Amino acid sequence: MLDKTSLDNSVKSDSAIIALKDYTPPSGMGPVYTETVRLYQDAANQNAIVNAVSIETGDGSMPAGLADKAAAGVADLINGEKTAGQFGTFLDDEWAKASR
Numbered sequence: 597m598l599d600k601t602s603l604d605n606s607v608k609s610d611s612a613i614i615a616l617k618d619y620t621p622p623s624g625m626g627p628v629y630t631e632t633v634r635l636y637q638d639a640a641n642q643n644a645i646v647n648a649v650s651i652e653t654g655d656g657s658m659p660a661g662l663a664d665k666a667a668a669g670v671a672d673l674i675n676g677e678k679t680a681g682q683f684g685t686f687l688d689d690e691w692a693k694a695s696r
Contacts, residue, residue, distance in 0.1 A: 598616070600619075603619060607622060607625065607629075608622060608625075613633060613636055649666060650663040650666045659691065660694065661694055662694045665687075665694075666690070669687055672686075
């Protein structure tokens with residue numbers, strides 16, 4: 597999608613981060629959205645963008661069944677049932693099991 601009106605509507609309705617050169621989000625977006633876009637643009641300018649975890653397809657995708665386990669682990673991380681270190685270990689262990 598390249599239509600500015602459609603892109604702006606995606607930003608307004610879903611807080612989408614549009615990764616197109618020269619796209620400017622509509623004015624009036626909140627401070628969290630604005631800061632997130634700034635951080636994304638800074639990372640893009642430093643060539644530091646990586647693929648999103650668990651939504652890739654093809655060769656870059658997670659092993660079968662791992663996306664659901666990763667989502668459960670993220671929920672545990674967010675609700676405080678796992679620390680960041682525990683989540684990392686959990687994901688490493690699950691990746692190893694799924695890659696055998």
